Amino acid sequence: MSQTRIPHLHAVILAGGSGTRFWPLSRELSPKQFVSIFGGVSLITQAVARVATLADDGAVHVLTNERLLDELRGHLKAQPLLEGVDIDYLAEPVPRNTAPAIALGAAYLLGIDPDALMVVLPSDHLLQDGEAWERTLRVAAALAQEDRLVTLGLTPTYPETGYGYIRMGEKIPGHTDEGIAGHEVAAFVEKPDRSRAEQFLAEGSHLWNSGMLVARASVVLTELEKAGAEDIAATARAVAALPPSAWTGDEARQMFSALPAVPFDKAALERSHSVAVVPCDLAWSDVGSLLALGSIAPPDERGNVLVGDVVDVDSHDSIVYSADRLVATLGVADLLVVDTTDATLVAPKARAQDVRLVVDALKARGAPEVIESRSSVRPWGSWTLLVKGPGFQVKTIEVLPHHRLSLQSHAHRSEHWIVVEGRALVQLDGQTTERLPNESTYIPIGAKHRLGNPGDTTLKIVEVAVGEYLGEDDIVRYEDDWAR
Amino acid sequence: MSQTRIPHLHAVILAGGSGTRFWPLSRELSPKQFVSIFGGVSLITQAVARVATLADDGAVHVLTNERLLDELRGHLKAQPLLEGVDIDYLAEPVPRNTAPAIALGAAYLLGIDPDALMVVLPSDHLLQDGEAWERTLRVAAALAQEDRLVTLGLTPTYPETGYGYIRMGEKIPGHTDEGIAGHEVAAFVEKPDRSRAEQFLAEGSHLWNSGMLVARASVVLTELEKAGAEDIAATARAVAALPPSAWTGDEARQMFSALPAVPFDKAALERSHSVAVVPCDLAWSDVGSLLALGSIAPPDERGNVLVGDVVDVDSHDSIVYSADRLVATLGVADLLVVDTTDATLVAPKARAQDVRLVVDALKARGAPEVIESRSSVRPWGSWTLLVKGPGFQVKTIEVLPHHRLSLQSHAHRSEHWIVVEGRALVQLDGQTTERLPNESTYIPIGAKHRLGNPGDTTLKIVEVAVGEYLGEDDIVRYEDDWAR
Numbered sequence: 001m002s003q004t005r006i007p008h009l010h011a012v013i014l015a016g017g018s019g020t021r022f023w024p025l026s027r028e029l030s031p032k033q034f035v036s037i038f039g040g041v042s043l044i045t046q047a048v049a050r051v052a053t054l055a056d057d058g059a060v061h062v063l064t065n066e067r068l069l070d071e072l073r074g075h076l077k078a079q080p081l082l083e084g085v086d087i088d089y090l091a092e093p094v095p096r097n098t099a100p101a102i103a104l105g106a107a108y109l110l111g112i113d114p115d116a117l118m119v120v121l122p123s124d125h126l127l128q129d130g131e132a133w134e135r136t137l138r139v140a141a142a143l144a145q146e147d148r149l150v151t152l153g154l155t156p157t158y159p160e161t162g163y164g165y166i167r168m169g170e171k172i173p174g175h176t177d178e179g180i181a182g183h184e185v186a187a188f189v190e191k192p193d194r195s196r197a198e199q200f201l202a203e204g205s206h207l208w209n210s211g212m213l214v215a216r217a218s219v220v221l222t223e224l225e226k227a228g229a230e231d232i233a234a235t236a237r238a239v240a241a242l243p244p245s246a247w248t249g250d251e252a253r254q255m256f257s258a259l260p261a262v263p264f265d266k267a268a269l270e271r272s273h274s275v276a277v278v279p280c281d282l283a284w285s286d287v288g289s290l291l292a293l294g295s296i297a298p299p300d301e302r303g304n305v306l307v308g309d310v311v312d313v314d315s316h317d318s319i320v321y322s323a324d325r326l327v328a329t330l331g332v333a334d335l336l337v338v339d340t341t342d343a344t345l346v347a348p349k350a351r352a353q354d355v356r357l358v359v360d361a362l363k364a365r366g367a368p369e370v371i372e373s374r375s376s377v378r379p380w381g382s383w384t385l386l387v388k389g390p391g392f393q394v395k396t397i398e399v400l401p402h403h404r405l406s407l408q409s410h411a412h413r414s415e416h417w418i419v420v421e422g423r424a425l426v427q428l429d430g431q432t433t434e435r436l437p438n439e440s441t442y443i444p445i446g447a448k449h450r451l452g453n454p455g456d457t458t459l460k461i462v463e464v465a466v467g468e469y470l471g472e473d474d475i476v477r478y479e480d481d482w483a484r
Numbered sequence: 485m486s487q488t489r490i491p492h493l494h495a496v497i498l499a500g501g502s503g504t505r506f507w508p509l510s511r512e513l514s515p516k517q518f519v520s521i522f523g524g525v526s527l528i529t530q531a532v533a534r535v536a537t538l539a540d541d542g543a544v545h546v547l548t549n550e551r552l553l554d555e556l557r558g559h560l561k562a563q564p565l566l567e568g569v570d571i572d573y574l575a576e577p578v579p580r581n582t583a584p585a586i587a588l589g590a591a592y593l594l595g596i597d598p599d600a601l602m603v604v605l606p607s608d609h610l611l612q613d614g615e616a617w618e619r620t621l622r623v624a625a626a627l628a629q630e631d632r633l634v635t636l637g638l639t640p641t642y643p644e645t646g647y648g649y650i651r652m653g654e655k656i657p658g659h660t661d662e663g664i665a666g667h668e669v670a671a672f673v674e675k676p677d678r679s680r681a682e683q684f685l686a687e688g689s690h691l692w693n694s695g696m697l698v699a700r701a702s703v704v705l706t707e708l709e710k711a712g713a714e715d716i717a718a719t720a721r722a723v724a725a726l727p728p729s730a731w732t733g734d735e736a737r738q739m740f741s742a743l744p745a746v747p748f749d750k751a752a753l754e755r756s757h758s759v760a761v762v763p764c765d766l767a768w769s770d771v772g773s774l775l776a777l778g779s780i781a782p783p784d785e786r787g788n789v790l791v792g793d794v795v796d797v798d799s800h801d802s803i804v805y806s807a808d809r810l811v812a813t814l815g816v817a818d819l820l821v822v823d824t825t826d827a828t829l830v831a832p833k834a835r836a837q838d839v840r841l842v843v844d845a846l847k848a849r850g851a852p853e854v855i856e857s858r859s860s861v862r863p864w865g866s867w868t869l870l871v872k873g874p875g876f877q878v879k880t881i882e883v884l885p886h887h888r889l890s891l892q893s894h895a896h897r898s899e900h901w902i903v904v905e906g907r908a909l910v911q912l913d914g915q916t917t918e919r920l921p922n923e924s925t926y927i928p929i930g931a932k933h934r935l936g937n938p939g940d941t942t943l944k945i946v947e948v949a950v951g952e953y954l955g956e957d958d959i960v961r962y963e964d965d966w967a968r
Contacts, residue, residue: 024810024812311842311845311846311849311851312845313838313841313842313845314835314838314841320830325826325827325828326826326827326828326846326851326853327827327828327830328507328508328827328828328829328830328842328845328846329829329830329831330829330830330831330832330835330838330839330841330842331831331832331834331835331838332819332830332831332832335816335830337828337830339828342809342810343809343810343811343812344809344810344811344812344821344823344828345812345813345814346804346811346812346813346814346816346819346821346830347813347814347815347816348814348815348816350815351798351814351815354797354798354814354815355814357797357798357814358795358797358812358814361795361796361797361812362795362810362812365795367795367810369810386870386871386878387870387880389880389904389905389944390905391904391905391921392904392905392946394870394878394880394946396871396873396878414922416900416902416924418900418948418950420873420875420876420948420950421873421874421875421876437875437950438898438950438951440900440924440926442924460873462876462878462948464902464904464946464948466902466904466921466922
């Protein structure tokens with residue numbers, strides 16, 4: 001693949017997400033884009049990797065919300081695939097759908113580069129990358145330089161009724177590459193019924209609307225203005241004039257809250273006279289429901305997709321996914337079973353789209369299992385919660401070779417560390433000591449401490465924390481390799 | 485209830501069991517009789533309690549197998565309901581069905597009391613106790629004193645096709661108590677088909693064969709001999725002549741292995757001319773499959789029985805049981821979901837009888853989840869395994885007030901103890917120290933150590949064990965309050 005970057009190209013990766021459709025694999029603090037079961041790395045990692053070598057150096061911007069910012073930074077910094085990729089983390093003031101978010105991204109980029117060209121990518125889709133993707137993006141970028149809002153449309157492979165479609169118009173001359181070419185947009189089409197979707201597929205003139213956009217940043221704002229969304233453009237410019245750290249402050253929140261929550265398609269694309277679509281003949285999935293799990297392993301002879309520690313007797317056409325526990329199924333049909341460390345979901349496959357009803361029911365009862373998962377990937381490694389009781393909790397903590405946590409202290413908890421694998425370097429109130437397997441350390445309340453792994457293999461410790469309050473937010477960081 | 489004991493009455497509680505029909509709630513090392521979900525205490529505890537105040541003092545004998553002996557002793561010693569009940573633990577040489585087991589019990593009792601009257605009870609059934617039960621047992625005991633083999637038959641409440649039936653003959657004069665009376669046995673009837681079962685129910689002349697027997701110990705052996713099972717009687721006498729500790733030795737095993745594995749019904753009852761049946765009008769269930777879970781809570785308005793941390797949306801006629809994790813069901817019907825700490829089972833209710841197929845499949849792949857559960861009740865409290873990794877494992881350990889573990893040592897593992905609740909008394913190589921919450925202790929390999937709870941509240945510690953071998957059998961006990 002060519003490694004030539006596209007001049008002025010900035011990637012804006014939309015990484016909000018509520019975690020409702022993919023529960024229990026997704027959680028509010030670990031939404032769908034964190035899920036690592038497709039191809040072994042998370043969807044957000046795949047999204048970043050897709051553009052990291054094509055965008056300008058340092059021009060990968062991830063736009064998320066305040067709540068997810070830390071999790072996201074920790075998650076992406078831990079990805080070997082993204083080593084050396086410099087990511088700019090941004091949090092939008094409040095979620096207001098994609099029009100305000102894309103406008104804010106555009107206004108922000110204009111402050112960096114008046115000629116900025118932006119590619120907007122959702123972070124919760126699967127997309128085949130490689131040469132064809134790169135060529136498609138280059139054709140779209142060239143069209144965008146002519147002041148068009150360029151959308152990417154996927155060639156349908158079956159009559160999906162859950163997506164919006166784009167009817168292609170005339171081919172736009174020039175800017176073609178091995179059959180990839182821009183087209184005028186004849187119409188944006190709402191989700192069709194089955195027979196229309198079949199017709200679209202047969203005709204070959206309709207594309208799935210993917211939500212991917214390529215455009216000049218200045219054009220994004222002027223087209224919003226022309227389309228009557230002056231408020232969105234103006235607010236985006238006003239918020240972007242603030243430093244990003246102030247975007248989640250009261251002033252910016254107030255401004256953003258006044259905007260309508262509206263998708264960019266409705267606010268600009270469907271009203272603009274300067275749009276184009278580039279058909280992508282790429283494998284794509286919006287990973288719209290847990291049924292997507294059915295694609296991660298080949299079905300057995302009875303049509304079951306069984307992933308993880310699963311034992312089945314006599315079932316057929318079912319999807320059974322287990323993250324780490326044993327799941328046994330006996331004689332079930334067309335069923336979906338998704339099992340994680342702390343929660344299990346059982347539903348007929350036909351009800352996969354209704355998982356949000358379960359999430360709503362869980363929220364109504366205040367279930368922690370909709371908010372957090374039991375493990376968290378950090379830039380230095382990961383931790384897994386084993387048990388939480390009154391006044392104590394137990395975790396395993398893994399530290400990557402030659403990585404270390406921040407120098408920190410806790411106001412409300414003591415910690416007991418027992419090394420069970422690898423070598424630990426323990427800094428405690430200025431003293432540094434080494435700890436080997438079967439050795440322990442006590443970290444009193446208030447002590448400045450730091451855990452590091454000086455070795456070439458993973459360090460694993462068991463941490464028993466004792467205290468009245470055990471929240472993750474009881475932490476003061478004094479030094480951090482990850483600038484948290 | 486009268487507390488008058490029945491003279492010479494010994495209870496022999498049959499407590500083997502393979503743990504296959506109730507998986508994942510039962511395991512090989514924690515079979516169905518350990519399950520505590522019916523009425524909050526285990527079935528075996530209920531079985532012992534049912535006879536403890538009626539049998540002679542010290543005359544409750546639990547007959548199990550060698551593998552379960554320790555677990556069973558630990559389990560029963562931890563039951564507050566059985567405080568003060570002196571239980572005699574026996575292990576049969578090898579499992580050979582009920583005829584050899586009951587014969588061995590009879591021969592053993594004859595060595596204690598030539599006039600012993602025995603009541604044989606399965607330990608994996610539910611039975612309503614109270615006054616009516618006591619009166620029934622007294623009537624049966626009186627009949628048994630006349631040298632009959634007396635079975636207890638349950639009044640059917642629906643046309644069950646899975647049980648054997650007993651057709652009642654003439655009422656036996658005398659020995660009645662408020663309508664409870666013995667009957668001759670007209671016939672033992674194999675499991676009937678549906679229409680015959682309905683006929684039995686309508687006629688009122690048939691009882692369910694419960695497996696409960698009352699008889700003089702000497703009569704058990706002589707009736708076996710008369711029925712042609714001289715080998716069983718003779719072997720039972722020979723094994724019983726050995727001290728119980730030798731029953732699981734090579735000699736006894738060899739003798740017992742030579743016996744046919746045959747139920748007492750076939751070997752004696754169905755051939756004897758001295759039998760009687762006492763109808764019991766008591767609530768009873770053989771807890772024959774996981775469907776029994778459907779009786780432990782009232783169904784919701786859609787016919788679901790939901791037990792534990794379960795959230796349901798739109799399901800009907802399903803049983804969802806969760807021991808400690810969150811289980812969410814969405815739109816399922818007639819489904820059975822059973823969730824435990826380490827394993828989940830999902831099956832249509834109609835397949836509940838086939839759970840053994842799952843157990844067979846698990847055994848074939850060597851899954852540890854068929855053998856052990858992740859927690860164990862001990863005479864001093866309990867432990868729960870949180871995680872087991874290469875070279876280490878983490879448990880929480882709870883010690884009851886004023887209880888202590890054995891004085892012990894381990895050849896292959898060190899232990900780190902962190903107190904998280906209550907007060908610990910730690911004995912380590914002769915030194916005793918107190919440990920309070922947030923304090924820790926290190927137990928090196930080979931050190932003689934003992935953990936005690938001197939307080940009035942539960943002691944809870946987290947134990948991190950580190951070592952090459954972490955099996956429960958790496959233990960040398962020097963002193964033990966429970967004579968293990």
